[in-house]
Amino acid sequence: MSVATQQRSAAxxxxxxxxxxxxxxxxxxxxxxxxxxxxxxxxxVADEARYVRHHKQKIIFILAAMRHFAxxxxxxxxxxxxxxxxxxxxxxxxxxxxxRAVARHRPHAIAMVEPGEWRVRQAIDAWRAxxxxxxxxxxxxxFLCSIxxxxxxxxxxSTLVMEYFYRDMRRxxxxxxxxxxxxVGGQWNLDDQNRAPPKKGQxxxxxxxxxxxxxxxxxxxxxxxxxxxxxxxxATFALPVTARQAQQALAHFxxxxxxxxxxxxxxxxxxxxxxxxxxxxxxxxxxxxxxGEATAAVAAAxxxxxxxxNAAEGFVRQLIGWREYVRGYYWLEMPGVADANALGAERPxxxxxxxxxxxxxxxxxxVRNTRDNAxxxxxxxxxxxxxxxxxxxxxxxxxxxxxxTVYADAFxxxxxxxxxxxxxxxxxGRLGTKPYAGGGAYINRMSNYCGHCSYDVKAKTGPQAxxxxxxxxxxxxxxxDRFRSNRRMANMYAxxxxxxxxxxxxxxxxxxxFLAGLIAAAPGWVRA
Ligand code: FAD
Ligand code: DLZ
Ligand code: SF4
Numbered sequence: 001m002s003v004a005t006q007q008r009s010a011a012x013x014x015x016x017x018x019x020x021x022x023x024x025x026x027x028x029x030x031x032x033x034x035x036x037x038x039x040x041x042x043x044x045v046a047d048e049a050r051y052v053r054h055h056k057q058k059i060i061f062i063l064a065a066m067r068h069f070a071x072x073x074x075x076x077x078x079x080x081x082x083x084x085x086x087x088x089x090x091x092x093x094x095x096x097x098x099x100r101a102v103a104r105h106r107p108h109a110i111a112m113v114e115p116g117e118w119r120v121r122q123a124i125d126a127w128r129a130x131x132x133x134x135x136x137x138x139x140x141x142x143f144l145c146s147i148x149x150x151x152x153x154x155x156x157x158s159t160l161v162m163e164y165f166y167r168d169m170r171r172x173x174x175x176x177x178x179x180x181x182x183x184v185g186g187q188w189n190l191d192d193q194n195r196a197p198p199k200k201g202q203x204x205x206x207x208x209x210x211x212x213x214x215x216x217x218x219x220x221x222x223x224x225x226x227x228x229x230x231x232x233x234x235a236t237f238a239l240p241v242t243a244r245q246a247q248q249a250l251a252h253f254x255x256x257x258x259x260x261x262x263x264x265x266x267x268x269x270x271x272x273x274x275x276x277x278x279x280x281x282x283x284x285x286x287x288x289x290x291x292g293e294a295t296a297a298v299a300a301a302x303x304x305x306x307x308x309x310n311a312a313e314g315f316v317r318q319l320i321g322w323r324e325y326v327r328g329y330y331w332l333e334m335p336g337v338a339d340a341n342a343l344g345a346e347r348p349x350x351x352x353x354x355x356x357x358x359x360x361x362x363x364x365x366x367v368r369n370t371r372d373n374a375x376x377x378x379x380x381x382x383x384x385x386x387x388x389x390x391x392x393x394x395x396x397x398x399x400x401x402x403x404x405t406v407y408a409d410a411f412x413x414x415x416x417x418x419x420x421x422x423x424x425x426x427x428x429g430r431l432g433t434k435p436y437a438g439g440g441a442y443i444n445r446m447s448n449y450c451g452h453c454s455y456d457v458k459a460k461t462g463p464q465a466x467x468x469x470x471x472x473x474x475x476x477x478x479x480x481d482r483f484r485s486n487r488r489m490a491n492m493y494a495x496x497x498x499x500x501x502x503x504x505x506x507x508x509x510x511x512x513x514f515l516a517g518l519i520a521a522a523p524g525w526v527r528a
Pocket of ligand 3: 359360361362363439440443444449450451453454455456457466467468
């Protein structure tokens, strides 16, 4: 491997630690800095792989991308002190490696970009308090909205409605805006054109899969050796691990998938792991690609007539709307939100989230995609996995641990708001105004899953009936006090009322029988 671990001969002045999700050549800590008095520190540490037992592909992805990035920096003339996981003296933690690096290089200053996760920020701040030199923590300006800017935005409002934040971000970036400040096409949000079910006979583009090179293969062997019991397949690893590959993935998405991305954003199809989704979140979240680059390329494709507005707007909304919004929410609400459990859900996570062994085809299919690719698309996460967990009353922190462990794109700043806020309603509606709850009819309408399933989606109660049906009504009944007065749920309660007591009882008995049969996961899946 060509990673440079050079000792500098001249007195070193500035140490620049770069974390595994900061792999951007334009990172603020390197900007305007001289190569002659800088040592870049990159640290592979076992603690980060083990604080939850990440999917093997997630560890491979981050370590392989780190090694490629370090080699690129070295080739560009930077001095890189790269600590490998299997280095003999590796302490296993960021704090331990910072201490060792200070002893090696005796820097007069340290400069690093703010860590993306609360947990890591706390550890770095604690270390910094003990360090007797100067240490600058710089803003992560790869995000389009800073943490302080979001705080100001939120401070002026009683509720955090994403739509208003999104409009401000459109104005700020000028993306898909006319010169006189109006949204292109006259509407801010084309979400109502993003919900078509899959079409019979539709074909889907083949995902762009990157074959592991020698560097990545070495990491795969290392991960198999060091973390053999972690969840996930490694033979199917195909993620981009360099900025160049991430650009290829973006170009492939724009060319092959973007034209249909908007229309079929909520569709699900058996055996189709991506449909028209981009699979760019892993690369975006570790910095191989920035949101600015991806949205500019998509807006340009729209302007060139290569994609319709509902696709370009849908994609831009996810990135400058949702992605930036959840990050702002995370830093606004942490650490309290991590323990949120507004619905008092206490059931442990079912075992099938790990094994995939369930007769519910939609869930088995989502777990398979997760195991094979460390990926599932948004509607699998929200309306299959998350929906099931919420309806079944699974403890939100167990759900969060699972999502954080299994996805290559899972970093707490984006995972936690999506799980606790959007999907589990654990924050009591701070992020979303109503729970994302759906029965079998929703999944049947938006997918072809039910045709493959041994349950009957049309049957309402009894052992053969789709479990989502009874669980849905049981959830509404359990949380009637909270949700009946929610205007957006009035229709659902009107339907519940029309059923009458016998039918209501049958639903509740069916749900109870199903829930009694669920097997809980053993604790060792997440933490040793
Ligand atoms: P596309 O559908 O192609 O969307 C394009 C991009 O938009 C994504 O790459 C992503 O960067 C961004 N995006 C879309 N939706 C969201 C969103 N809700 N929040 C933030 N960014 C969004 N996303 C993560 O990046 N990491 C996570 O750990 C994560 N956990 C999730 C957990 C749950 C329960 C839910 C419901 C959603 C979660 N998401 C998470 C959001 C979303 O599901 C993924 O970003 C998306 O599935 C990634 O696949 P893609 O790149 O093909 O996305
Ligand atoms: C997730 C992860 C893993 C598995 N390994 C490393 C690592 O060895 N070195 C590193 O710098 N980062 C790693 N990461 C990412 C971190 O856990 C964390 O998400 C980021 O530092 C953001 O705070
Ligand atoms: Fe899922 Fe129910 Fe359809 Fe089976 S019948 S795939 S459990 S929604």
